[in-house]
Amino acid sequence: MTIVSAELVCTAAEPCHFPKENLPEVAFVGRSNVGKSSLINSLTKKKKLAFTSSTPGRTQQINFYRINREFCFVDLPGYGFAKAPRERKYQWAELIQYYLGGRDQLVSCVLTIDSRLGPTPLDLERLRWFQQNLLPFIIVSTKSDKLSKAELQKSLNHTKSFSLDTPVIAFSAVSGEGRDQVWQLLCALIYRKTTRS
Ligand code: GTP
Ligand code: MG
Numbered sequence: 001m002t003i004v005s006a007e008l009v010c011t012a013a014e015p016c017h018f019p020k021e022n023l024p025e026v027a028f029v030g031r032s033n034v035g036k037s038s039l040i041n042s043l044t045k046k047k048k049l050a051f052t053s054s055t056p057g058r059t060q061q062i063n064f065y066r067i068n069r070e071f072c073f074v075d076l077p078g079y080g081f082a083k084a085p086r087e088r089k090y091q092w093a094e095l096i097q098y099y100l101g102g103r104d105q106l107v108s109c110v111l112t113i114d115s116r117l118g119p120t121p122l123d124l125e126r127l128r129w130f131q132q133n134l135l136p137f138i139i140v141s142t143k144s145d146k147l148s149k150a151e152l153q154k155s156l157n158h159t160k161s162f163s164l165d166t167p168v169i170a171f172s173a174v175s176g177e178g179r180d181q182v183w184q185l186l187c188a189l190i191y192r193k194t195t196r197s
Helices: 036-044 086-102 121-132 149-160 179-192
Strands: 006-012 025-030 062-067 071-075 106-114 137-142 168-170
Touching (some): 036 106, 036 137, 036 179, 121 137, 137 179, 149 168, 168 179
Parallel strands (some): 106 137
């Protein structure tokens, strides 16, 4: 995929801030600190498009990025961040659920799972929700550079066992491993249809 342009459209703290335009959207979902924003930066080859941080809970609102003026990447706040105040966590969860449950422009999700941890209970909850709601998704197993080849293969097999017909891609924002594969799958989903309805 050749990136001609990638820009922030808006940052939404509540549903009324979601962009009104009708481009197809791909949402990046996963626990705090798993590497969602880093994945977006790697895919777009823009180091500073999405804000990344070693401090979990960095992305606190929904960020919409327009890519090539053709589709949007949607960076969601992470879940499972233990230290966030309960009220804040509840607000993030509600915002995420509102977006995923009702956004007509959403064509596909990228469920990001830390390859060192494998799927957490919250990841599995989300995975089952995608299946039940027939929302197309792929799984990206992040931070693959942190594992040996054998460990990574074991982790990928474990993750795959929860959803046999879902692609699971090993990805590293450090080495770029898996980047082309992720693009290939996303392009197929984005250009398959333009809206969910
Ligand atoms: P929240 O916004 O808090 O939900 O986090 P996030 O999922 O967007 O994670 P982010 O991309 O900010 O990355 C979290 C930390 O992990 C940062 O310190 C990144 O540099 C690091 N990181 C992300 N991807 C990789 C990777 O592939 N390999 C390694 N080694 N570190 C990574
Ligand atoms: Mg983030």
